[in-house]
Amino acid sequence: xxxxxxxxxxxxxxxxxxxxxxxxxxxxxxxxxxxxxxxxxxxxxxxxxxxxxxxxxxxxxxxxxxxxxxxxxxxxxxxxxxxxxxxxxxxxxxxxxxxxxxxxxxxxxxxxxxxxxxxxxxxxxxxxxxxxxxxxxxxxxxxxxxxxxxxxxxxxxxxxxxxxxxxxxxxxxxxxxxxxxxxxxxxxxxxxxxxxxxxxxxxxxxxxxxxxxxxxxxxxxxxxxxxxxxxxxxxxxxxxxxxxxxxxxxxxxxxxxxxxxxxxxxxxxxxxxxxxxxxxxxxxxxxxxxxxxxxxxxxxxxxxxxxxxxxxxxxxxxxxxxxxxxxxxxxxxxxxxx
Numbered sequence: 001x002x003x004x005x006x007x008x009x010x011x012x013x014x015x016x017x018x019x020x021x022x023x024x025x026x027x028x029x030x031x032x033x034x035x036x037x038x039x040x041x042x043x044x045x046x047x048x049x050x051x052x053x054x055x056x057x058x059x060x061x062x063x064x065x066x067x068x069x070x071x072x073x074x075x076x077x078x079x080x081x082x083x084x085x086x087x088x089x090x091x092x093x094x095x096x097x098x099x100x101x102x103x104x105x106x107x108x109x110x111x112x113x114x115x116x117x118x119x120x121x122x123x124x125x126x127x128x129x130x131x132x133x134x135x136x137x138x139x140x141x142x143x144x145x146x147x148x149x150x151x152x153x154x155x156x157x158x159x160x161x162x163x164x165x166x167x168x169x170x171x172x173x174x175x176x177x178x179x180x181x182x183x184x185x186x187x188x189x190x191x192x193x194x195x196x197x198x199x200x201x202x203x204x205x206x207x208x209x210x211x212x213x214x215x216x217x218x219x220x221x222x223x224x225x226x227x228x229x230x231x232x233x234x235x236x237x238x239x240x241x242x243x244x245x246x247x248x249x250x251x252x253x254x255x256x257x258x259x260x261x262x263x264x265x266x267x268x269x270x271x272x273x274x275x276x277x278x279x280x281x282x283x284x285x286x287x288x289x290x291x292x293x294x295x296x297x298x299x300x301x302x303x304x305x306x307x308x309x310x311x312x313x314x315x316x317x318x319x320x321x322x323x324x325x326x327x328x329x330x331x332x333x334x335x336x337x338x
Contacts, residue, residue, distance in 0.1 A: 041100075041101055041279050041282060042073050042074070042075040042101065042102055043075075043102075044075060044102055045075050045076040045077065045078050045102070046069070046070075046073060046075055046076070046077050046078070046101070046102050046103075046104065047077075047078050047079075047080050047097075047102060047103045047104070048062055048066065048077060048078065048079050048080065048104050048105075048106050048269075049080045049081075049082055049090050049093050049094050049097075049103065049104070049105050049106070050062060050079065050080070050081050050082070050083075050090060050105075050106050051082055051083060051084070051086075051087030051088065051089055051090025051091055051093075051105070051107065051111055052081070052083050052087060052090070052173065052201040052202065052203075053081060053083045053200065053201040053203050053204070054081050054203070055203040056173070056201055056202040056203045056206075056223065057108075057139070057202060057219070057220040057222050057223045058106055058107075058108060058267065059079070059081075060222050060223070060303060061106065061136070061137060061222070061267050061300075061303075061305065062079050062106050063079065064296065064299060064300060064303070065136065065287070065290055065291075065296070066079060068290040068293060068296060069286055069287070069290055072286045072289050072290060073286055080093075083200055083201050084200065085174070086110055086111070086115055086118070086119075086173075086174040086175060086176055086177050086337075087107060087108070087110060087111035087115065087174075087177075088111075088115060088119070088122065088123065088124070090105060090107075090111070091105060091107070091111055091115075091123075091124050091129075091130075092123055092124060094130070094270070094271075094272055095123075095124050095129045095130070095272055095273075096272075097272055098272070099271065099272040099273065099274035099275040099276075100275065100276075100279070101271055101275050101276070101279035101280070101282075101283055103271070103272065104133065104269050104270065104271055104283070105130065105269065105270045105271075106267065106268075106269055107267070107268060107269075107270060108139070108177075108178065108265055108266070108267055109139075109178045109265035109266055109322075109326070110173075110174075110176065110177035110178050110179075110265075112126050112268065112270075112319060112322070113126065113319065113322040113323050113325075113326045114176055114177060114178060114181065114326050114329075114330060115176065116323060116327070117323075117326060117327035117329075117330040117331070118175070118176035118330050118335055118336065118337050119176075119337050120336065120337070126270075126319060126323065127316065127319060127320065127323075128273065129272070129273050130270040130271065130272065130273055131270060131271045131272070131273055131274075131275050131280055131312070132268065132270055132312055132315035132316040132319060133268070133269040133270055133271050133280055133283050133284050133287070133312055133315070134268060134269050134283070134284045134287035134288070134309060134310065134311060134312065134315060135266055135267070135268040135308060135309065135310035135314075135315045135318060136267050136268060136269065136287060136291060136307070136308070136309060137266065137267045137300060137305040137306060137307060137308055138264050138265070138266050138305070138306045138308040139220050139221065139222075139264065139265040139266060139267060139304075139305050139306070140220075140221055140238050140239050140240035140244060140263070140264050140265075140304070140306075141178070141179070141182055141218045141219060141220055141221065141224070141238065141239045141263060141265065142218070142219060142220075142221050142224035142225070142228070142235045142236075142237070142238050142239070142244075142247060142250065142304075143182075143183075143186065143216070143217075143218055143235070143236050143237045143238075143239070143253065144209065144216070144217045144218070144219055144224055144228070144233045144234065144235055144236070145157060145215055145216055145217075145233070145234050145236060146209055146210070146212045146214075146215050146216075146233065146234070147231060147232065147233060147234045148212060149215055149234070151234075151236070152234075152236075153236055153237075153251075153256065154236045154237045154251075154253065154256040155256060155257070157216070157236055158190055158192060161192045161193070161194060161216075162192060165192075165193040166193050166194075166195060168194045168195070168215050168216060169194065169195045169196075169197050169213070169214040169215055169216070170183045170194050170195070170196060170197065170214055170215070170216040170217055170218075171197050171198075171199055171205035171206075171208055171209055171213075171214035171216075171217045172196065172197070172198050172199065172202075172205060172217070172218070173198075173199060173200075173201050173202040173205055174198050174199065174200065174201070175196075175198045175335065175337050176330065176335050176336075176337055178218075178263070178265045179202060179205070179217065179218050179219060179220075180196065180198065180335065181329055181330065181333055181335065182218035182239060182263050183196070183216065183217075183218050184196075184333040184335065185261070185263065185329070185333070186218075186253075186258075186261075188332070188333070189258050189261060190258070194216060197213075197214050202219060202220075202223065205217060206219065206223060206227070206233075209233060210227065210232045210233060217233075218239070220265065220304070220305075221238065221244050221246050221247065221303070221304025221305065222246070222303035222304045222305055224247070224304065225244070225246040225247050225303070225304045226303075228247065228250075235247055235250045236250070237250060237251055237252060237253045237255070237256055238250055238251075238252055238253070239252070239253055239261065239262065239263040239264065240252060240262065240264055241254065241262050244304055245301055245302075245304075246301070246302060246303065246304035247304065266308070266318075266322075267305070268310075268315055268319075269283070269287065271283070280312050281312065284311045284312045287309065288309055288311065291307050291309045
């Protein structure tokens with residue numbers, strides 16, 4: 001009997017030790033989960049800030065992704081417009097927001113990699129004040145004219161402008177953005193003289209293009225394709241290496257004879273610097289999930305954007321390479337803002 005009591009006591013001590021050990025491990029795990037920001041994130045609506053007015057191509061892109069992102073994250077996703085200074089106002093809004101993942105910036109090529117070369121006193125640094133979250137699309141542009149202009153292709157347009165030096169205006173979404181630099185690159189390649197009219201975003205510039213206040217514009221394909229199909233503008237060429245599926249009958253600029261004229265912008269999301277890495281990763285995975293959905297991809301392609309997901313680390317490497325590339329383009333254009 002004594003040996004049995006001894007065995008039972010030993011077993012009891014072993015069980016109590018095992019329970020204590022498991023309890024401690026579960027407690028540590030519980031604390032780890034509570035301390036991990038991504039475990040509970042998001043705890044409130046996620047705000048996407050766009051540095052341009054509503055109705056432009058970034059707005060279309062945001063609206064395409066917002067509903068599905070909301071379903072993945074389990075919180076409302078709101079779009080907030082903070083336009084001005086080529087997207088700089090919106091960037092500052094996000095830069096000063098809490099670094100908790102609940103405020104994101106949807107930005108284009110101009111905001112991320114052109115502005116740093118364009119502005120002498122830019123209040124933000126792309127990789128200094130922001131954390132890349134996800135690249136979501138690559139975005140060629142279309143060269144557009146007012147439909148009343150008596151031209152049907154890029155060669156006829158060049159002849160038309162050459163016969164009227166200084167009389168043809170082109171609009172852009174603002175000084176130094178991609179919609180400004182692409183026409184400047186085209187002017188440099190052809191020797192044409194056109195007058196630049198900058199606007200506060202692409203939507204008002206587009207309105208004046210359709211009204212004939214400006215005659216020429218370079219615009220991202222989602223907006224360009226929509227209005228081209230309605231006959232409100234005329235697309236003469238696209239800036240990608242291959243023709244766009246959204247504008248299959250429109251030739252590339254290179255097809256018209258300007259060799260090596262290839263310009264493709266991009267869209268992506270960034271968070272304020274200091275946002276916890278696991279929160280950034282959770283957001284990145286959410287965008288990956290949304291962009292993997294076939295109907296989202298099809299709608300994006302129909303708008304003229306190419307789904308082109310990059311995760312946080314890959315997007316950071318991509319931006320590191322794009323910054324010096326566009327700095328060279330800005331320098332050659334002579335564009336500079338203070």
